[in-house]
Amino acid sequence: MGPVHTITELIPQDVLHRFLRRQMRCKVLLVAVSGAHAHGYPHSSSPLELKGLHVEPTERLVGINPPPRAYNWVGEFETRRIDFSSLELGPAIDHLIRGDGSILERILAPRQLIGGEDLKRLQKAARTVICRRFHAHYRNFSKGVLRDYDEGEKRSVSHLLGAYRTGLSGVHLFRKGEVVLELMPLAKEYGFVQIEELVRLNREVANAVVDEGNIWINRLVRLQALLEESYEFSELAADPADPRLLESYLLDMRRRFFDAMTVQES
Numbered sequence: 001m002g003p004v005h006t007i008t009e010l011i012p013q014d015v016l017h018r019f020l021r022r023q024m025r026c027k028v029l030l031v032a033v034s035g036a037h038a039h040g041y042p043h044s045s046s047p048l049e050l051k052g053l054h055v056e057p058t059e060r061l062v063g064i065n066p067p068p069r070a071y072n073w074v075g076e077f078e079t080r081r082i083d084f085s086s087l088e089l090g091p092a093i094d095h096l097i098r099g100d101g102s103i104l105e106r107i108l109a110p111r112q113l114i115g116g117e118d119l120k121r122l123q124k125a126a127r128t129v130i131c132r133r134f135h136a137h138y139r140n141f142s143k144g145v146l147r148d149y150d151e152g153e154k155r156s157v158s159h160l161l162g163a164y165r166t167g168l169s170g171v172h173l174f175r176k177g178e179v180v181l182e183l184m185p186l187a188k189e190y191g192f193v194q195i196e197e198l199v200r201l202n203r204e205v206a207n208a209v210v211d212e213g214n215i216w217i218n219r220l221v222r223l224q225a226l227l228e229e230s231y232e233f234s235e236l237a238a239d240p241a242d243p244r245l246l247e248s249y250l251l252d253m254r255r256r257f258f259d260a261m262t263v264q265e266s
Contacts, residue, residue: 010037010048011080016113019077019084026067027055027253027263029089030119032109036158039165040182041199043158045081045206047074050113051106052086053122058258061090093250097129097243101137101170104130108179118253125249129240130177135231138170142220142227149217157201157208160216164195167223174227174234190226192219 011019020028035049036042056067072085087095087103096103107126112119145163149155161183168186172178180186187195198216201208210217257263 011082011113013113015078015080019082022077023071023073023084024052024054024086025263026057027257028086028114029053029055029122030107031086031113032106033111033113034106034109035083036161036202038109038111038181039161040184041158041161041202043203043206047081047083050082050084051102051109052084053089053092053106054086055089055253055257055263057260057263058254059260061254089250089253093246096126097240097246099131099133099135099137101134101166101173104134105169105179105181109181121249125245128245129243130173131237131240132174132231132234133239134170134173138166138173138227139224139231141166142224146217146220149212155210155212155214155217157198157205157210160210160214161195161198161202163220164192164216164223167220167227168192170227171230174230174236177236192223 016031020031029052031050031052032038033049034051036046037048052071054071060067067088069091070085070087074083076082087106092103092106096107104126107123142163145159148159153159164187165181165183168183168190169180171190172180172186184193184196184199187193195216198210
């Protein structure tokens with residue numbers, strides 16, 4: 001099994017800050033490591049996937065020409081392959097309350113490249129809305145993978161590992177109320193430890209694929225059953241208990257960053 005690089009080896013802080021200054025002209029709240037590097041199965045050619053949240057100046061949001069809700073950039077920056085996206089705080093909080101697990105994972109990801117009190121406050125508020133409403137997000141991902149395969153989509157190992165990681169993160173969320181994003185600890189806890197063979201293959205072979213009868217495609221049905229069982233017997237509330245902490249956070253950020261002159265560089 002190949003070496004697993006640390007994030008600081010992949011993108012030092014000074015490189016990250018230069019990248020963000022070039023891409024963003026607003027307050028960046030967080031930049032979370034996502035994708036294969038966060039989930040524990042990167043190949044040497046895997047791009048560094050970064051998921052951000054940012055705050056646009058309030059005057060831009062209420063003006064005639066509002067800014068885009070999201071920024072996306074894929075390419076090479078100072079010899080590093082980066083896949084970056086950032087969502088504005090308002091839409092992100094709306095998606096979070098509606099049960100978007102990708103936003104929950106972005107906020108609570110353990111590998112955060114930008115820290116500070118604003119991030120800590122947001123993470124505290126996000127934990128208050130963990131509930132069973134996130135079920136659809138986790139259920140639909142693995143079902144979508146199987147649908148793609150039925151429609152003739154290439155059966156890539158990385159895509160398959162993503163289905164297991166997402167499904168098992170959902171299982172753990174409904175059972176423990178915690179966000180865990182690394183695949184192998186989840187696989188060991190919930191009886192899928194042999195998936196390490198796919199992890200090894202993904203690390204050693206770029207763009208690896210499996211055939212139609214691969215056992216791990218068939219076992220997705222078992223994963224879906226485990227997810228449904230975890231959801232059905234979860235002790236989490238059906239809906240967010242009280243989203244007011246998130247609303248207070250959003251309003252505070254809107255007041256603090258009303259105009260472009262108040263926006264802080266990352």
